[in-house]
Amino acid sequence: MIQQTIKFYQTGTFTVGNRLLDESQRSVQANMERTNSLNSGHRACQGCGEALGARYAIDAAMRATGNRLIAVNATGCLEVFSTPYPESSWQIPWIHSLFGNAAAVASGIAAALRMRGQDDVRVIAQGGDGGTTDIGFGCLSGMFERNDDVLYLCYDNEAYMNTGVQRSSATPPTARTATTMAVGDEPGNPFGTGKNVPLIAMAHHIPYVATATVANLRDLEAKVTKAMALRGARYIHIHVPCPLGWGSDPALTIRIARLAVESGLFPLFEAAHGELTSRTFIRRRVPAAEYLRLQKRFAHLFTAGAEAQLARVQAIADRNIERFGLLAPESAS
Amino acid sequence: MFQVRIHGRGGQGVVSGAEMLSTAAFKEGRHAQAFPSFGSERMGAPVMAFCRIDDREIRLREPVLAPDALIIQDPTLLLQADLFKGLDDAGFVLVNSSRDLDELGLGDLAARLRPGRLRTVAATDLARQHVGRPLPNAALLGAFAALTGEVQLDSVLAAIRHKFPAKIAAGNVAAATAAFAALAPAEERARA
């Protein structure tokens, strides 16, 4: 898939308009041949980042593989809202087994396809942050270290939304969840906890690791397309706002996802065989507070006396910007 | 049914010894069952293995409680309680040692058993000599064939060849043959 750097500053938005592009460069979603792998009619909430991310990711993977694709789904919102018996939104062969085993089930499918002489058919495993960074982490790491031919997509909405917004190891510091309430001396999720699964994936030296966001769907499609051109274990960690869990306006899903990137709280990068190969520069840096203020889960940061907490979140954003080099050289001052 | 209990230490090939004995009997068209004492013992710990030989299917799964023969692969186990448990005076005892029975403190046992039923063989020495490693199990099986007549030497040698790759098998075959010769009655030696 060809990508072209275009500056749309004149439009006042950062949305890439397909009509301005040559037809061959337009989004998969703009294509009449798109597969609608996750078809309309599913039961996701309004403004669901996960549904959006999954639709773009799977359709892009379908295009990249000539529609020869099988998907495994961990238990979670995506699984529940897409397959209420006896209906299914999935237009592709799709299996749900358990919460914690999507990566292993995908490994088994890949092995079976090889043994059945069908290795043109490719396998994707997908799950939320709970199914990926917590309960499915063992199977994920096993799939990585064996370098099984699976692309794993993690839709990260930073908590267990399906069960009612409980904390996961992807929940950011200070976020209010049902199990990290905004009460006490250190309201919300404590600082100094959690894990960065993209970096852990890189430590397995697998062929491809990337982060992506629903704020940049062309970039997500490009990363999925790139991943499907490779063999072996691949991982894409996609930031997907959850209006319900985050207490945000469903209409602002894309904006909030973009502010996470532009503040430095969600760095976009790619890595190959354990080495960072690219990062997406922040186009217009914003304070973390701009991102946080739109979400009720961070409301306690904007009350009197919470200045220190807010400053610590800003420090995390600053640290990311420095660590991943997220500012373009010309604007680095 | 003929029942054998092998006592040794982890790493001495006790289980392989029982396995090869069962293979030798199998090669004679008999039924045989070999199994270890199922421990999680590491190298050097006392271990046991069992072998039963019969002309009909062996269904019994209990450990060998009343052995017809005992093979003691490591004489340092002689002080262990229960070593001779279940052995009656018709039983055979084969001890891997270059020392004589009195030196080993086995004079009383020799007196209890029928004449000629308690014998020693320097199986570790023979293994060192022929195999190059102190693994006495194959040599002991050669001696066992001579002592009990329960299996033929040829069957033991065939079992050894079945168990090991050719080069290792050759040394073990030589050790077993030498051990057989050391114990076989003079007339058999003359025939050999």
Place this chain on the structure above:
Amino acid sequence: MLEQMEGSQAVATAIALARPQVICAYPITPQTHIVEGLGEMVKSGELKGCEFINVESEFAALSVAIGASAAGARTYTATSSQGLLFMAEAVYNAAGLELPIVMTIGNRAIGAPINIWNDHSDSMALRDAGWIQLFADTNQEALDLHIQAFRLAEDLSCPVMVCMDGFILTHAYERVDLPAQAEVDAFLPPYEPRQVLDPAQPVTIGAMVGPDAFTEVRYLAHHRQLSALEKIPEVAAAFKARFGRASGGLLRGYRMEGAETVVIALGSVNGTVQDVIDEMRADGMAIGSLAIGTFRPFPLAALRAALAGAKRVLVLEKCLAAGVGGIVTDDVRRALAGEQVRINTVIGGLGGRAITRESLRRVFADACAARLERLSFLDLDTGVVERELARERAARRSGPTAEAVLRQLGAPGSRLG
């Protein structure tokens, strides 16, 4: 072809003859020799068209098997004890997804206290997960059951556990008759999945089912298990017709003619039981035995018919439901509902405790003479138990029970049983 070989190797050979396409394994004693054998066969090229995957846990082992089976591959794995419990969630899932996976259970106790030796606690814990559970009495039967298991599993689209006693069978060398590849191929056709993940015909597998349909789905699972009660004897008969020996089936009676006392047991202990029954028959006792070959689904009708002439039933169990007693006993009682048959439960062989002829003869004689309590424990050292109970009564902080019992017994190692 007759061969003298270890039980694990015999099972590995049987699996290879069944031409599996994906094998996944995680090591746990005493199942290890089986998958080691298969791993070598795959790596050496002796077993072609098969991928062997070393995974990071038993949960992953069965999960990989679920994926492979759903993608249309004949799939095998093996486990024991803690491993089976660690994959418990996937055990239920494989059955719910109707995937014909075959899994060997090298039966072993469950801790704590940790114990690597044989009993039936592991497969009993997962008895109602929706898998068919077959128990092998001998290594020959273990070998044969694995070949039957793939046919059963694939005919019914239902996973099958073949349970064989850890160490007692898995590590025992004995004579087995290995079938020829051509014969196995004729008995076991290539796997034709009932459902498969295929881009040419996309299906959704594993959808959420709510209250409106869950009962119906569960009823159909029950129906499938009941149909297995007909299929299992059919497959055993087909096996006998082709290979010339009886293996498997629902129940295997021994000297049941005119038996007033019947011993019921599962697995390798049946051999020792049969030896004891021969002795007691020679003494004129009217005693016989029934080996339960199929524990799930439980052959209620067949058992009831087989026990028609029995006055007393002794269920010898290698598993204890703490606070209840015998697990198999409950099913036997269900089979005998309304009958005036005295049922005794004897718990034996826990954690590898040897079950000896002498002990069996004693309890069988007690059962015949109606001297046996409803629930008893074979060779229980009551002295040890009473001393420990007294010690616990004497001091609040009495410490861990298992370690205290070991201290009483002194150094083990040389004991035989």
